[in-house]
Amino acid sequence: MTDAAFEIGGEEIPVLSTGEQAYERIKHDIVFGVLQPGQRLPLDRLKSVYGVGISTLREILNRLAPEGLVVAEGQRGFQVAPCSATDLKELADLRLLIESNALAQSFEAGDVEWEGRVVAAHHKLARMEQRLLAGDETGTQAWKRYDFEFHQALVSACGSKALLDLHAGIYDRYLRYQMVFFIFWGPTSTEDHKALLDCALDRDAAKAQKLLHGHIHGCIDVALERGLVG
Amino acid sequence: MTDAAFEIGGEEIPVLSTGEQAYERIKHDIVFGVLQPGQRLPLDRLKSVYGVGISTLREILNRLAPEGLVVAEGQRGFQVAPCSATDLKELADLRLLIESNALAQSFEAGDVEWEGRVVAAHHKLARMEQRLLAGDETGTQAWKRYDFEFHQALVSACGSKALLDLHAGIYDRYLRYQMVFFIFWGPTSTEDHKALLDCALDRDAAKAQKLLHGHIHGCIDVALERGLVG
DNA sequence: AACTGATAATTCATCGATCATCAGTTGATT
DNA sequence: AATCAACTGATGATCGATGAATTATCAGTT
Numbered sequence: 001m002t003d004a005a006f007e008i009g010g011e012e013i014p015v016l017s018t019g020e021q022a023y024e025r026i027k028h029d030i031v032f033g034v035l036q037p038g039q040r041l042p043l044d045r046l047k048s049v050y051g052v053g054i055s056t057l058r059e060i061l062n063r064l065a066p067e068g069l070v071v072a073e074g075q076r077g078f079q080v081a082p083c084s085a086t087d088l089k090e091l092a093d094l095r096l097l098i099e100s101n102a103l104a105q106s107f108e109a110g111d112v113e114w115e116g117r118v119v120a121a122h123h124k125l126a127r128m129e130q131r132l133l134a135g136d137e138t139g140t141q142a143w144k145r146y147d148f149e150f151h152q153a154l155v156s157a158c159g160s161k162a163l164l165d166l167h168a169g170i171y172d173r174y175l176r177y178q179m180v181f182f183i184f185w186g187p188t189s190t191e192d193h194k195a196l197l198d199c200a201l202d203r204d205a206a207k208a209q210k211l212l213h214g215h216i217h218g219c220i221d222v223a224l225e226r227g228l229v230g
Numbered sequence: 231m232t233d234a235a236f237e238i239g240g241e242e243i244p245v246l247s248t249g250e251q252a253y254e255r256i257k258h259d260i261v262f263g264v265l266q267p268g269q270r271l272p273l274d275r276l277k278s279v280y281g282v283g284i285s286t287l288r289e290i291l292n293r294l295a296p297e298g299l300v301v302a303e304g305q306r307g308f309q310v311a312p313c314s315a316t317d318l319k320e321l322a323d324l325r326l327l328i329e330s331n332a333l334a335q336s337f338e339a340g341d342v343e344w345e346g347r348v349v350a351a352h353h354k355l356a357r358m359e360q361r362l363l364a365g366d367e368t369g370t371q372a373w374k375r376y377d378f379e380f381h382q383a384l385v386s387a388c389g390s391k392a393l394l395d396l397h398a399g400i401y402d403r404y405l406r407y408q409m410v411f412f413i414f415w416g417p418t419s420t421e422d423h424k425a426l427l428d429c430a431l432d433r434d435a436a437k438a439q440k441l442l443h444g445h446i447h448g449c450i451d452v453a454l455e456r457g458l459v460g
Numbered sequence: 461a462a463c464t465g466a467t468a469a470t471t472c473a474t475c476g477a478t479c480a481t482c483a484g485t486t487g488a489t490t
Numbered sequence: 491a492a493t494c495a496a497c498t499g500a501t502g503a504t505c506g507a508t509g510a511a512t513t514a515t516c517a518g519t520t
Contacts, residue, residue, distance in 0.1 A: 017304060018504070042471070053505040055285040062289045066296040074247060075511060077472060090392040101327055162320040166396075169296075248474070273502070283475040305481065307502055
């Protein structure tokens with residue numbers, strides 16, 4: 001339908017196809033709770049909402065299914081993957097396992113380039129968190145992106161593409177719980193990020209793993225305490 | 231097209247839809263090397279081979295893509311995920327990480343039911359390995375299934391569905407290397423399995439993890455030594 | 461009034477058709 | 491003769507149509 005890339009002044013700007021665009025939108029709407037957990041996804045409705053044909057829609061949903069954001073019960077269509085407390089706990093443990101491991105390898109192998117990426121990512125995240133703490137709620141989505149980019153940067157030198165892909169996928173599923181149930185409890189998170197940055201520059205993997213453990217479990221404990229998740 | 235389930239004498243036998251059937255066949259053909267790494271997958275050709283329509287085919291390929299068995303280069307169709315030595319190493323490390331962790335949790339939580347599953351799975355695997363060592367090469371595919379079922383049984387009590395799904399997915403990708411490059415080096419593998427069984431019954435997770443490490447790395451070292459992988 | 465069975469309406473799975481895109485080839489121009 | 495452009499055949503992406511399955515509705519019966 002469209003070109004794969006579009007040239008402007010020497011810089012290549014990728015132009016997404018109809019399907020890719022819709023894929024991104026639907027994924028975004030699931031992660032951010034516009035499409036709610038457990039909600040059925042009638043094809044005709046989605047068709048008009050996202051402006052793509054049935055077949056393209058089904059391709060997208062089939063792609064989202066192995067990623068764990070959509071479930072397909074054969075012959076009965078699709079629905080947004082339901083949320084549960086046990087699933088949240090499993091995801092948290094999984095993220096911790098994957099990210100801890102990647103963290104250690106990354107700290108081992110990271111060069112100065114990597115340090116640069118980490119510092120830059122942390123700076124952007126910290127700025128956004130300042131704004132959020134100041135009451136500016138407009139940037140919640142931007143905040144999640146910077147949070148991801150920071151954690152991504154931390155593990156980016158682990159040397160394993162497979163590990164990074166896995167981490168990204170689990171992060172998305174985990175993020176959905178944060179977004180759907182509006183989990184953001186401010187200062188503690190900010191401190192954790194700063195401490196993680198320091199660990200990275202000191203190459204103190206053990207301490208970073210401990211911090212990550214607290215960072216993640218602190219987050220889900222808040223959710224489970226408040227009884228937010230069914 | 232067909233019923234989701236078919237009742238016979240109280241037991242429910244799932245009847246797969248056209249799409250599900252083709253999905254299983256294509257996945258099988260990729261894992262077992264019928265469709266070779268890097269090979270392009272022209273839709274018209276697959277259409278006639280597997281006897282399904284274009285749209286259904288694309289659904290299947292889109293589902294296989296996040297599973298890591300197929301890659302989709304935008305606007306230029308699909309191809310079987312290529313193989314490389316680095317990818318094999320990454321997968322081995324990943325499988326080790328996931329399975330080691332699941333093993334420890336499973337040993338912790340496993341009950342007598344679990345022990346039964348493990349013993350049964352090992353028995354079937356051992357029988358098949360006997361036949362293979364005796365020169366009966368007809369059962370290579372059955373062997374892989376029993377090997378998976380044994381490892382699956384070992385971790386089945388870990389208590390995390392997310393972890394089990396992840397393990398299954400990575401196992402498939404890892405298995406492909408074994409199948410495509412005909413890696414089976416007999417006695418050592420058989421001994422490993424017996425030792426793993428003993429560890430399970432003794433609940434000795436640390437020893438099991440060591441064994442698993444040797445089991446997996448021994449396997450890929452053979453492949454890398456022989457220069458089988460690109 | 462509640463249950464069961466048949467029928468109608470909705471939703472899904474699968475398909476081939478159509479249009480856009482890509483790669484290889486030919487031909488014109490310098 | 492070499493280079494670039496337009497042409498052409500092949501392949502992929504997107505779409506709506508069609509028949510099958512599921513769910514909802516309603517009448518008839520106990």
